[in-house]
Amino acid sequence: MRNLSMMTDYYQLSMMKGYLESGVHEDEVVFDLFFRKNPFHNSFTIVAGMESLIDYINGLSFTEDDLKYLASVGFDKVFLEHLRAFRFTGDIWGVAEGTIMFPHEPVIRVKASIFQAQLIETALLNIINFQSLIATKAARICEAAQGDPVFEFGLRRAQGPDAGIYGARAAYIGGCVSTSNVLAGKLYGIPVVGTHAHSWVQKFETELDAFRAYASSYPENCLLLVDTFNTIESGIPNAITVFRELQEKGFKPKGIRIDSGDIAYLSKVARRMLDDAGFPNTAIVASSDLDEDTIDSLKVQGAMITHWGVGTNLITSSNWPALGGVYKLAAAAESGALVPKIKISDNPEKITNPGLKKVTRIYDESGLFALADLIMLADETIDTSEPLTIFHPIYTWKTKTFRRYSLRELLEPLYLNGKLVYERRTVQEVRANVRRELDGLWPEYKRLQRPQIYKVDLSKKLWDLKHQMMLAHKE
Amino acid sequence: MRNLSMMTDYYQLSMMKGYLESGVHEDEVVFDLFFRKNPFHNSFTIVAGMESLIDYINGLSFTEDDLKYLASVGFDKVFLEHLRAFRFTGDIWGVAEGTIMFPHEPVIRVKASIFQAQLIETALLNIINFQSLIATKAARICEAAQGDPVFEFGLRRAQGPDAGIYGARAAYIGGCVSTSNVLAGKLYGIPVVGTHAHSWVQKFETELDAFRAYASSYPENCLLLVDTFNTIESGIPNAITVFRELQEKGFKPKGIRIDSGDIAYLSKVARRMLDDAGFPNTAIVASSDLDEDTIDSLKVQGAMITHWGVGTNLITSSNWPALGGVYKLAAAAESGALVPKIKISDNPEKITNPGLKKVTRIYDESGLFALADLIMLADETIDTSEPLTIFHPIYTWKTKTFRRYSLRELLEPLYLNGKLVYERRTVQEVRANVRRELDGLWPEYKRLQRPQIYKVDLSKKLWDLKHQMMLAHKE
Numbered sequence: 001m002r003n004l005s006m007m008t009d010y011y012q013l014s015m016m017k018g019y020l021e022s023g024v025h026e027d028e029v030v031f032d033l034f035f036r037k038n039p040f041h042n043s044f045t046i047v048a049g050m051e052s053l054i055d056y057i058n059g060l061s062f063t064e065d066d067l068k069y070l071a072s073v074g075f076d077k078v079f080l081e082h083l084r085a086f087r088f089t090g091d092i093w094g095v096a097e098g099t100i101m102f103p104h105e106p107v108i109r110v111k112a113s114i115f116q117a118q119l120i121e122t123a124l125l126n127i128i129n130f131q132s133l134i135a136t137k138a139a140r141i142c143e144a145a146q147g148d149p150v151f152e153f154g155l156r157r158a159q160g161p162d163a164g165i166y167g168a169r170a171a172y173i174g175g176c177v178s179t180s181n182v183l184a185g186k187l188y189g190i191p192v193v194g195t196h197a198h199s200w201v202q203k204f205e206t207e208l209d210a211f212r213a214y215a216s217s218y219p220e221n222c223l224l225l226v227d228t229f230n231t232i233e234s235g236i237p238n239a240i241t242v243f244r245e246l247q248e249k250g251f252k253p254k255g256i257r258i259d260s261g262d263i264a265y266l267s268k269v270a271r272r273m274l275d276d277a278g279f280p281n282t283a284i285v286a287s288s289d290l291d292e293d294t295i296d297s298l299k300v301q302g303a304m305i306t307h308w309g310v311g312t313n314l315i316t317s318s319n320w321p322a323l324g325g326v327y328k329l330a331a332a333a334e335s336g337a338l339v340p341k342i343k344i345s346d347n348p349e350k351i352t353n354p355g356l357k358k359v360t361r362i363y364d365e366s367g368l369f370a371l372a373d374l375i376m377l378a379d380e381t382i383d384t385s386e387p388l389t390i391f392h393p394i395y396t397w398k399t400k401t402f403r404r405y406s407l408r409e410l411l412e413p414l415y416l417n418g419k420l421v422y423e424r425r426t427v428q429e430v431r432a433n434v435r436r437e438l439d440g441l442w443p444e445y446k447r448l449q450r451p452q453i454y455k456v457d458l459s460k461k462l463w464d465l466k467h468q469m470m471l472a473h474k475e
Numbered sequence: 476m477r478n479l480s481m482m483t484d485y486y487q488l489s490m491m492k493g494y495l496e497s498g499v500h501e502d503e504v505v506f507d508l509f510f511r512k513n514p515f516h517n518s519f520t521i522v523a524g525m526e527s528l529i530d531y532i533n534g535l536s537f538t539e540d541d542l543k544y545l546a547s548v549g550f551d552k553v554f555l556e557h558l559r560a561f562r563f564t565g566d567i568w569g570v571a572e573g574t575i576m577f578p579h580e581p582v583i584r585v586k587a588s589i590f591q592a593q594l595i596e597t598a599l600l601n602i603i604n605f606q607s608l609i610a611t612k613a614a615r616i617c618e619a620a621q622g623d624p625v626f627e628f629g630l631r632r633a634q635g636p637d638a639g640i641y642g643a644r645a646a647y648i649g650g651c652v653s654t655s656n657v658l659a660g661k662l663y664g665i666p667v668v669g670t671h672a673h674s675w676v677q678k679f680e681t682e683l684d685a686f687r688a689y690a691s692s693y694p695e696n697c698l699l700l701v702d703t704f705n706t707i708e709s710g711i712p713n714a715i716t717v718f719r720e721l722q723e724k725g726f727k728p729k730g731i732r733i734d735s736g737d738i739a740y741l742s743k744v745a746r747r748m749l750d751d752a753g754f755p756n757t758a759i760v761a762s763s764d765l766d767e768d769t770i771d772s773l774k775v776q777g778a779m780i781t782h783w784g785v786g787t788n789l790i791t792s793s794n795w796p797a798l799g800g801v802y803k804l805a806a807a808a809e810s811g812a813l814v815p816k817i818k819i820s821d822n823p824e825k826i827t828n829p830g831l832k833k834v835t836r837i838y839d840e841s842g843l844f845a846l847a848d849l850i851m852l853a854d855e856t857i858d859t860s861e862p863l864t865i866f867h868p869i870y871t872w873k874t875k876t877f878r879r880y881s882l883r884e885l886l887e888p889l890y891l892n893g894k895l896v897y898e899r900r901t902v903q904e905v906r907a908n909v910r911r912e913l914d915g916l917w918p919e920y921k922r923l924q925r926p927q928i929y930k931v932d933l934s935k936k937l938w939d940l941k942h943q944m945m946l947a948h949k950e
Contacts, residue, residue, distance in 0.1 A: 002477065004636055004658070006657050006658040006661055007630070007636055007639065007640070007656065007657070007658040008630075008657050008658075009628075009630060009631070009655040009656070009657070009669050010655050010656075010657050010660070010667040010668055010669030011655065011669030011670055011671055011672060012669075012672075013657060013669075014669055014670060014671065014692075014693070015671050015672065015674070015675050017692060018671070018675070018688060018689055018692040018693070019678070021688075021691070021692045022688045022691070022692070024678065027678070029674075029678065031674070066661065069660075069661040070657075073660065073667060114674075114678060118672075118674065121631070121672075122630050122631050123636075125631035125632070126630055126631055126632075126633055126635065126636060126639055127635075127636075129631065129632055130633070130634045130635050130638075131635075153484075155482070155483075155484055155597050155601055156484070156596070156597050156600035156601050156604065156800075157600070157601075157604055157797040157799070158601055158605070158634070159605045159633070159634035159635070159637075159638040159642070159791065159796070159797075160601065160602075160605050160606075160634070160635065160637030160638045160640075160641050160642070161479055161482055161598075161601060161602075161637050162634075162635030162636050162637035162638065163605075163634040163635045163637065163638050164482065164601055165482070165635075166635050167634070167635070180484040180485050180486065181482065181484070181485075182481050182482070182483050182484070182485050182488060182545075183479070183481040183482040183483075185485070185544075185548065186481055186541065186544040192485040192548060193485055194484050194485030194486030194487075194488075194489055195486055195489060196486055196489065196490050196493070197486060197487075197490065197593075197596075198803070198804070198818050199490070199504075199506070199589075199593065199803070199804040200490050200493070202804045202807070202816045202817075202818060203494070203499065203502070203504065203589060203804065203807050203816075205809070213493060213496075213497045214493055216496065216497070217489075217492060217493040217496045217497070218489070218493070228818060228819070229819045229948060230819070260820060260821075260822070260825065261821060312797045312799070316634065316791075316796040316797050317796070318796050318797065321634070321791040321792070321793050321796040322632040322634075322787045322791050322793065324632070324787070325631075328673070328674070329673070329674040329677045329678065332677070332678050334680075341677045341678075342677075343673050343677060343703060344703070344704050344705070345735060346735075346736060347735070350735065473704060
């Protein structure tokens, strides 16, 4: 990964310079990175991006060229000397990549000097926001496909190269089985697939010539795009001709792809034509502006599609193109001790949770199914031999008591005193983690429309602290 | 720019290998890159990305590491030798970056061996799609702001680092006056701006302390964020206190920023409070999920905002997150001569225009205002001493005759025989080009809602060719 130290908002630098001049730049602070809303009215978000985050933090340092530029836009020598010496020496805690998280829960927690913690805000948000968004979108699309393989196809419509690359990675960890992006395949070991485009068919004198040429190069992997001219009248009949020729030579044809038209109808006709011709096991791949809603609807309509190629709507998360992650100050050192900090707002959703916090997930006795989460102060403990009662943070009379349960703390250290302590995982491991996380959620949380809302409560101690601070601000 | 040679769809490689094995890989072909629809129901699209495209083409070559990976996923030695030797040696024509273009017009035209032309499809689409989208979105937002400065603020919500960087560049060429993205500022010389966040205010014991500290570091550029606790009751009064202190020291305070709440109401109250306090020339910057529709509505409501900070909705183009650019085969060599090619579809919008083409823009006599465009075959000429009659490509009885007019051909060579011949332009030059292009469009084409549709017709010769090919395919 290239050096992205300069990929920050200008105001981070102007604040850093201001902190330096106010003599508070070395004060320790705590920032929480969290989101306020699940995308897509989903009930959860799959958090991704930890690997990129680590590449970014590891690479943090300013080049002479960077400093020269910053001098040219008016930063003074004293400040630039501090940037020249910049190394990240703080603590970062975060959830394991691929963990399912919910609104208001810290997914990354930074404890560092305010000079350091402020610089990294922008890049952390950029990384976590996008990758979590795409992983979550992919999970929804795979949920709609009900176990059918979903191919990620979106590179050409991605918002730039990185979006194509990190998007392919996020889509794979979210459940897709492959990507069309060769570079992402190389970088992460994601399976890459793809056959041919309309241009292949146009290049040859006839569609049949084109299919024969393709079959000759790919006798064992012959998947033909049948909609260049007319799907039913020429594409499928020509494909069947070539499949028969392949079969005579002892090869098993793979199937067809349909990229336009009424996919529900065409797939049913295609299935019947292929079955009647003696190819009942061939694949029918569909790819045409698909998303979870269209796939869901095609399933309901009985479309005979076996594999789904999803492009634009996945790679751009078109109906919800940004996860609104934020990075908010939760505590700051005053005379050496961390003091909780709060941001007040007329909008109750926007009032932050103060203090150094952790997130505890409550499981059923078996440890298999997640029941609820608790946001707590970091120094709190729970005695699991006692019943545990939690309460809704707004409708506080709504309580729930767990008698037999187990707990898991979700935040783990990524960096301690600037040293990387997180064991880096392969994309395959992260993908498996997502699978486990999804398996630990009841189906009611996973349905696409109006899912059950997962309980995320505050500990009594945190709730009291927050309310006391809100009241103090009122005065 | 890093080497993105591997950033292609897998099917490009599988087709390239197939072309090689079919012995047609050196056949010359023509591909058009175009879009079928303007984004946002806008009447035009500002085409951007040429600089990235040139970086990409210049960098095209496969490393040993790339070839090793491709061997591992099954590509054979003969094919890999061809990739090892890969250099782009074809022609690429395109419009000058920042040109306003319309649906179905080739914005890039590639003439190269099919082996080469196929490889570059994905990257070209990725680059042009995103950058054109954001430049166009920025132009709409600036149109809504009616000349007020618009700041690009979106890096933290961009779809990865590249989206933040290229998005900032595209937003600037589309009309924004600055970006918050320091890296984009460094790379392209875009003005960078930014002041402070809520965290700055939280870090100090009181808001007033925080404002004083900020004013002490930035006495000449003191713009204060006033909504951390309560905009009207504490933020603005504290800002006024600090502004008075600054004024006593001989400094001119810059203004305030409002990032939440009812911006229309708050900006009016803020204006009155600042005016009453003797600061009528201070800025009121608004930034809170803005887009062209919200800005338009705030203008209608009489909001007293002087500067607009736009983030998420600009950098992700949230309501239309992908320009659906495509890359379609228009001609292919058969026995040495280029033969026009067509892609048929039930959907008339999806039928391609065959042949090697160019785009001619018809201006009024003064050469200032664009009147209509003609997509023509490349070898056609127009005698401007004669009247010019064009006709609608569907409703062919709709004609228009120009008697006094001037012409401009929009496609210019970027590469000839693999050699770069395009004179590279600075971002500032591209931005100026966008301004000129916008000035050459009547306001009716630029309004945000239901703009007039700009005429794009086919030449008689191209229209005849297309219809003859469509009829031939019917048989």
